[in-house]
């Protein structure tokens with residue numbers, strides 16, 4: 001992998017913060033770091049000028065300070081290039097405060113105090129995201145479940161299928177290239193959801209330890225309906241820890257260069273190699289029901305996903321329930337525990353779900369007009385439009 005030179009400006013009112021970050025990166029020849037001891041607001045427009053000179057601007061800030069929020073908006077309004085804006089905020093920042101920063105236009109929020117090793121890791125990740133100018137830089141959407149059997153694979157498969165079919169696009173617009181990866185190594189069912197033959201690519205990788213490249217993936221992935229590329233879980237048993245983080249990272253980095261969307265079905269267990277997925281994912285969908293244990297587990301998952309990036313997009317998909325006209329006390333309490341809206345609702349529709357799994361086809365083929373089929377189209381549309389809004393925001 002080539003290391004491109006990145007330039008980074010660290011703005012912090014506490015010299016100790018900028019110095020610590022500068023020092024932790026000084027050994028990395030691929031990154032040039034300059035520091036400024038100031039608040040963002042205190043830079044008085046000099047930060048806007050810096051937009052032209054740096055790939056990443058990291059600034060220590062407080063989400064409750066209106067002057068800081070307005071300085072961030074000013075920076076965002078003047079952003080023309082791909083300069084990434086990263087806020088460093090107090091580690092105890094609430095999700096609501098993190099969202100205020102995100103709404104102001106910040107790309108990422110990293111919690112302070114950030115240990116030196118953490119900054120290295122985060123910067124390496126930012127570097128990866130900034131690199132690859134001419135490539136597709138696809139969007140990685142990871143699907144997690146609040147309990148076994150709640151419907152995460154149903155969501156992952158049908159979201160991928162709907163995106164590949166062009167949900168939310170005009171008829172003449174080019175269809176995106178979509179890949180789906182079943183990282184539920186031991187219990188994965190994507191292969192049977194799409195009636196595909198046995199595919200033991202992940203098992204082969206787990207056994208021989210090779211790091212896959214684009215050629216290998218292209219040859220080993222199967223193409224299903226709507227041109228969807230599928231990397232299925234092995235049909236034979238593979239020990240959960242037999243995959244290495246490096247391999248998982250390579251799969252995602254490679255697919256991101258060749259596809260517009262990469263949908264990942266996550267394993268139930270939070271194994272070590274989940275870290276490269278969490279680092280790379282642009283968005284998490286957590287599929288849940290409204291029961292108290294599921295909502296509690298959902299909360300733990302959200303905390304895990306957002307621990308290094310509190311502003312990461314995590315959306316809740318409530319399965320087996322139609323969107324209610326009026327929210328009950330239970331719904332309001334769930335939203336409160338999760339500190340976010342219950343964004344998406346998928347009705348309980350056993351007939352359509354069974355028809356799809358019996359025939360090994362996506363809902364778009366067997367029951368497109370069913371309640372569940374229509375809700376899946378809606379989910380894909382809003383995923384698309386959420387993405388377009390973010391992309392637009394970071395370009396403008």
Ligand SMILES: Nc1ncnc2c1ncn2[C@@H]1O[C@H](COP(=O)(O)OP(=O)(O)OP(=O)(O)O)[C@@H](O)[C@H]1O
Pocket residue numbers: 145147148149150151152153154155184187189319320321346347348349350351353354357372
């Ligand atoms: N909205 C729904 N209405 C009715 N049945 C559904 C719905 N969503 C999923 N199902 C059914 O529930 C079962 C479990 O779904 P699925 O395999 O997607 O869950 P999962 O969370 O991936 O489970 P696992 O823990 O095994 O990975 C399947 O038979 C599926 O067809």
Ligand SMILES: [Mg+2]
Pocket residue numbers: 152153154184188189265
């Ligand atoms: Mg599953």
